[in-house]
Amino acid sequence: MTPLGMTQFSYIKEIVKSGLENDQEKFKEALNELIEHAKKTKKINYALQLQSLLKDAIRQEQSRGPKLVGSHSYFTHLEDRELNEFVLEKVTSEYRFENLIVNEDVKEQLQFLIDEHRSKELIQKFNLPISNKVLLYGPSGCGKTLASYVIAGELEKMMYVINLGAIVSSKLGETSKNLAKVFRQATTEDCIIFIDEFDSLGKVRDYAQDHGEMKRIVNTILQLFDYLPQNSIVIAATNQIEMIDTALLRRFDVKLKLELPDKNKIKKLIELVLKNGNFSFDKKNAISTILKYAEGLSYYMIQKALIGAIKRSILDKNFANNQSAVRISTSVWLDIIKQEKEKITN
Numbered sequence: 388m389t390p391l392g393m394t395q396f397s398y399i400k401e402i403v404k405s406g407l408e409n410d411q412e413k414f415k416e417a418l419n420e421l422i423e424h425a426k427k428t429k430k431i432n433y434a435l436q437l438q439s440l441l442k443d444a445i446r447q448e449q450s451r452g453p454k455l456v457g458s459h460s461y462f463t464h465l466e467d468r469e470l471n472e473f474v475l476e477k478v479t480s481e482y483r484f485e486n487l488i489v490n491e492d493v494k495e496q497l498q499f500l501i502d503e504h505r506s507k508e509l510i511q512k513f514n515l516p517i518s519n520k521v522l523l524y525g526p527s528g529c530g531k532t533l534a535s536y537v538i539a540g541e542l543e544k545m546m547y548v549i550n551l552g553a554i555v556s557s558k559l560g561e562t563s564k565n566l567a568k569v570f571r572q573a574t575t576e577d578c579i580i581f582i583d584e585f586d587s588l589g590k591v592r593d594y595a596q597d598h599g600e601m602k603r604i605v606n607t608i609l610q611l612f613d614y615l616p617q618n619s620i621v622i623a624a625t626n627q628i629e630m631i632d633t634a635l636l637r638r639f640d641v642k643l644k645l646e647l648p649d650k651n652k653i654k655k656l657i658e659l660v661l662k663n664g665n666f667s668f669d670k671k672n673a674i675s676t677i678l679k680y681a682e683g684l685s686y687y688m689i690q691k692a693l694i695g696a697i698k699r700s701i702l703d704k705n706f707a708n709n710q711s712a713v714r715i716s717t718s719v720w721l722d723i724i725k726q727e728k729e730k731i732t733n
Contacts, residue, residue: 395424398417398420398424399421401420402414402418412567412607415610416610419606419610421437425437470572472550472553473565473568474547474548474550475548477545477547477578478536478539478545478548479543480540481540482533482539482540483541485659486533486659488656488686490646493534493643493644493645497534497537497643500521503517503518504519507617511617516617516640517617518640519615519619519621520620520638520639521620521623521639521641522623522624522628522636522639522642523623523624523625524624524625524626524628524643525647526626527626528686529647529685529686531583532624533686534643534645535579535622538579542579544579545576545577546581547579547581548581548583551582554569555587560600560603562588562604562607563603566607566608566611570611574616574619577616577618579619579621579622580621580622581622581624582623583624585625586625586626586630605634608635612638623639647683647685648684648685649682650678650679653681653682654678656690660693660694664697664713665712666712666714666715667713667715668715670717673718673721677721677724680721680725680728681724684728684731692724693720696715699719700715700716700719703716
């Protein structure tokens, strides 16, 4: 959305001003606003020419890779030292599909996304775009973060876990600049960018009080998405999809709803936890009661409760060191599950 009352001359003046100040992010923002203005005033060819110039410039900038200063990379250079604060961690994941318990349709879409990136050269031969903007949404604890790790693991890509708390700034315009810095660096390294609590970008400031800042942030993300290289992937996760700007929602190629586990998925989770150990339950008929209590809890809570029960069973005075198998106390497991349930109901 471009400001009302602005003329083509006004946009050009902003472009020149930001160019002279060597403010690349403001320059791109002003140029994008001129492109939008050209489209609205029916100067389609002019808009397309400007858009083509901008895309070519961004591609050239990305192809040059990180700038080196002495023996240190651009990422660790003094001027961009704060980038380290914007990234919680850079990780390589060992998680694979067998570690993920989700609905079959979600698994199929994730598998298709993986296959698409593994065969991107073939798809690009037909001038088709690669899906690289993914939104994972659902209640807390439904497996969104794990799904992102599975994508990273299957594609064997490094993942930037973004620190939104550090990126979001109270200073006018700083949030947009911070986002652009992270995207620019991550894309030069052919990484996955993972942004949890993505909806918080839409709540940086009160919408009624600072509509301009909200629009600036949304426009920045839209631009970053538009010029994201095909090799890079952005994964955003949210518990509150209704809080995300509709223009942003439209930019995601893949939107997947994840849910809390039902009884069947809880059974699969139990099998996954127990598969590498010699474990059995002391009272198998008590498991159905435990499954009933466990519904409504997250994967993490259920797994933590089961592991806690196993540890307590191992440390129980009746367990001898020479025993090869561990009999898990279902009563202990049920007690822990009930405690977890009380935490979310109180």
